[in-house]
Amino acid sequence: MAKRIEFNQYGDASVLAYADFTPRQPADNEVLIANKAIGINYIDTYVRSGLYPAAQLPSSLGTEAAGLVEAVGAKVKHLKVGDRVAYCQSPLGAYSQYHVVSAERVIVLPDNVSFEQAAAVMLKGLTAYYLLNLTYQVKRDEIILFHAAAGGVGQIACQWAKAIGAKLIGTVGSDEKIAIAKQAGAWEVINHNKTDIVQKVLELTNHQKVNVVYDSIGKDMWLTSLDCLKRRGLMVSFGNASGPVTGVDLGILNKKGSLFVTRPSLAGYVTTLEELQEAGNKLFSMVASGAIKVEVNPNQIFALKDAQQAHKTIESRKTTGSSLLIP
């Protein structure tokens, strides 16, 4: 018998329960992994709340962890029992001591990357990678706008933009987070509760505005983000922390300067094992070189059984960087 987090109905963090379950054996193309550190992602709260409903209820939760391979399906070529691995984009169920995952979602970890670092950086780091390199190729000296810059994805994006040599303007929700985003490599940081974002972006860009805005806030930030873009700029709407953007009148893109909009997800960019290995190598070599540091705040490392508290904390907007569950 093993332990995992399950929920029977959609709702706030209190629906999460610490339950017994029996892990199944992997099918031909799967591996069974003993999780050692589990990544908490904001998307997990959307699944729990019903914004992104699970296939069925009761459901388990979570899509990212790092650990040891316990059993390998007959057709799996690139993994063996005992390998130190990490995965993301798994079926729901990573909030668990054990998880069965399709082998094409799993990569072997370099020796110098710990389970905690891997679980803290994999999904968020691959997201920062595709956003800054594939959705739009950020260039040296280019000024870009990135919201929630002190968050999990945000701090990695600050570091990646700095490594490219770009000037990332970050937005955050408190003065304490300004120093954190700057420390991570943001060029300038705006506390959006105190300072008008559009005015500040005009000032910082010599009234030019920016070519690209990365917006994971969603509903509350949509119009502000569009107003920060240059003519024919690109709005990258990649999350819904304040609720989804709905009911868009396309004419607004015309009025605000022939703008482009995309609503990307990691699954649209990193789909095959080859794409995962290529992106994973880039990410983990940035971690190994120190260009991307992942230090998880000790009070954001929760025992698996305390997943309720972990979700309350991430939704309170008090967290910075990544958060983990330890089984």
Ligand SMILES: NC(=O)c1ccc[n+]([C@@H]2O[C@H](COP(=O)([O-])OP(=O)(O)OC[C@H]3O[C@@H](n4cnc5c(N)ncnc54)[C@H](OP(=O)(O)O)[C@@H]3O)[C@@H](O)[C@H]2O)c1
């Ligand atoms: N599309 C993709 O491929 C993809 C992949 C990964 C993550 N994401 C998205 O990226 C975002 C960041 O994910 P994460 O796991 O790293 O989380 P996170 O950034 O650590 O946490 C979310 C942050 O959003 C900000 N926020 C603004 N308005 C909010 C509101 N009304 N309620 C709660 N938070 C609010 C808060 O920062 P401030 O207080 O500083 O504003 C909060 O800390 C999420 O929206 C997630 O869904 C998208």
